[in-house]
Amino acid sequence: MTLYRALVVDVAANPFTTEPSAALRADDDAGLLVRDGRVVERGPYADLRRSHPDEDTVDLRDGVLLPGFVDTHVHYPQVRAIGGLGMPLLDWLRDCALPEEARLADNAYAAVVAEEFLDGLVAAGTTTALVFGSHFADAVDTLFTAAERRGLRITAGQVVSDRILRDELLTTPEVALSEGRKLIERWHGQDRLRYAVTPRFSLSASEPLLDVCAELLDAADGLFLTSHVNENGAEVEEVRALFPERRHYLDTYAHHGLVGPRTVLAHNVHPTDHELDVLADARAWVAHCPTSNAALGSGLFPLRRHLERGVGVALGSDVGAGTGFSLVKEGLQAYFVQQLLGAEGVPLSPVHLLHLTTRAGAEALGLSDRVGDLGVGKEFDAVWLRPAPSSTLAVNLAHAKDASDLLARVFALGTPADVAGVWSAGRRLITASGT
Ligand SMILES: O=c1[nH]c(=O)c2nc[nH]c2[nH]1
Numbered sequence: 001m002t003l004y005r006a007l008v009v010d011v012a013a014n015p016f017t018t019e020p021s022a023a024l025r026a027d028d029d030a031g032l033l034v035r036d037g038r039v040v041e042r043g044p045y046a047d048l049r050r051s052h053p054d055e056d057t058v059d060l061r062d063g064v065l066l067p068g069f070v071d072t073h074v075h076y077p078q079v080r081a082i083g084g085l086g087m088p089l090l091d092w093l094r095d096c097a098l099p100e101e102a103r104l105a106d107n108a109y110a111a112v113v114a115e116e117f118l119d120g121l122v123a124a125g126t127t128t129a130l131v132f133g134s135h136f137a138d139a140v141d142t143l144f145t146a147a148e149r150r151g152l153r154i155t156a157g158q159v160v161s162d163r164i165l166r167d168e169l170l171t172t173p174e175v176a177l178s179e180g181r182k183l184i185e186r187w188h189g190q191d192r193l194r195y196a197v198t199p200r201f202s203l204s205a206s207e208p209l210l211d212v213c214a215e216l217l218d219a220a221d222g223l224f225l226t227s228h229v230n231e232n233g234a235e236v237e238e239v240r241a242l243f244p245e246r247r248h249y250l251d252t253y254a255h256h257g258l259v260g261p262r263t264v265l266a267h268n269v270h271p272t273d274h275e276l277d278v279l280a281d282a283r284a285w286v287a288h289c290p291t292s293n294a295a296l297g298s299g300l301f302p303l304r305r306h307l308e309r310g311v312g313v314a315l316g317s318d319v320g321a322g323t324g325f326s327l328v329k330e331g332l333q334a335y336f337v338q339q340l341l342g343a344e345g346v347p348l349s350p351v352h353l354l355h356l357t358t359r360a361g362a363e364a365l366g367l368s369d370r371v372g373d374l375g376v377g378k379e380f381d382a383v384w385l386r387p388a389p390s391s392t393l394a395v396n397l398a399h400a401k402d403a404s405d406l407l408a409r410v411f412a413l414g415t416p417a418d419v420a421g422v423w424s425a426g427r428r429l430i431t432a433s434g435t
């Protein structure tokens with residue numbers, strides 16, 4: 001067993017339904033006793049030390065210990081495609097993302113990209129992610145192999161499309177079914193890995209391919225479905241033209257039985273009220289990706305309408321349209337967007353931001369009994385933020401008046417450079433750069 005000593009800050013209840021100050025749990029000089037990767041006791045360090053005098057202590061008092069971040073939407077083959085600014089979605093896909101994604105046909109290339117991608121997650125303090133895979137089955141296999149080696153909690157799948165994209169990225173319903181089945185058999189439920197059926201978006205998926213997605217979703221218990229929806233005005237119009245019989249964009253998925261409690265759809269910047277009702281009834285989740293939405297000019301996310309209609313929302317970095325792996329940055333950008341919406345926005349407190357970056361993601365991924373906070377019984381997935389001495393963040397942390405104020409300063413100023421340690425199920429993770 002190991003005893004961790006730190007200022008521990010996490011969220012113990014949903015601040016959208018509980019008073020944020022009551023949802024916040026902040027323990028100064030706390031002890032977390034970890035056995036077999038799980039938190040088995042939490043309390044004042046002095047008490048735990050007294051009752052466990054022989055356990056090793058890891059002293060993390062310099063800085064703050066948070067639950068590992070949960071990224072509910074991030075693209076593995078786009079780690080080298082970050083920073084393509086100045087283009088709307090469909091141009092960005094054509095000129096920036098898809099040429100890079102095509103390179104993963106070479107599995108040696110994919111193996112290097114997989115390590116860069118996982119390094120990016122870990123360096124940003126992300127320990128759990130729902131990952132958009134590659135169009136190439138071998139590259140997806142490579143990602144799972146690398147994630148298993150590191151002990152990260154990854155849900156991912158092969159991206160499938162059979163129209164509109166460049167030829168190398170297209171499959172057929174028959175091939176998608178057979179490759180998907182093999183990947184599910186090999187990886188779903190293996191260690192901390194699970195499979196997500198992943199039509200890229202209905203713009204690039206025919207009705208027969210969406211039928212195959214439904215068939216794959218039935219191939220094992222606990223499979224996830226992830227895709228994109230309602231991201232950009234031109235995209236929504238094109239989907240409408242391609243699916244004249246469907247009521248709206250969401251219906252292109254719902255019609256095939258693809259919208260349920262293990263569905264996570266990215267963006268949803270432009271939903272109709274009926275789509276929000278369908279999502280809420282299905283208990284499906286939306287991955288809000290605020291830096292991506294700003295970078296591509298997709299729009300300002302209507303969080304208030306999602307909350308009022310009962311749709312669950314978590315956060316995604318959406319690398320590479322998003323501007324990096326940091327969920328701290330996504331949290332800050334989510335806050336900015338709601339501020340910019342004025343009376344239509346939801347004023348987000350620092351507790352909301354920590355909730356959106358940790359607990360909400362765990363819930364979206366059906367993992368809230370295991371990760372998302374650092375309570376007793378949860379796995380020790382944690383990120384230790386320790387800013388460089390006399391950095392602006394260090395100065396601000398030293399002058400925070402309470403835990404909520406400290407979180408506000410973390411979200412305003414924190415970057416991956418402040419991540420000094422990351423643990424996944426009690427195991428310390430190391431990146432290529434030595435985090
Ligand atoms: O932000 C996005 N990134 C993508 O890679 C993508 N593909 C379809 N729709 C998308 N949106």
Ligand SMILES: [Zn+2]
Pocket residue numbers: 073075132228266318
């Ligand atoms: Zn995306």
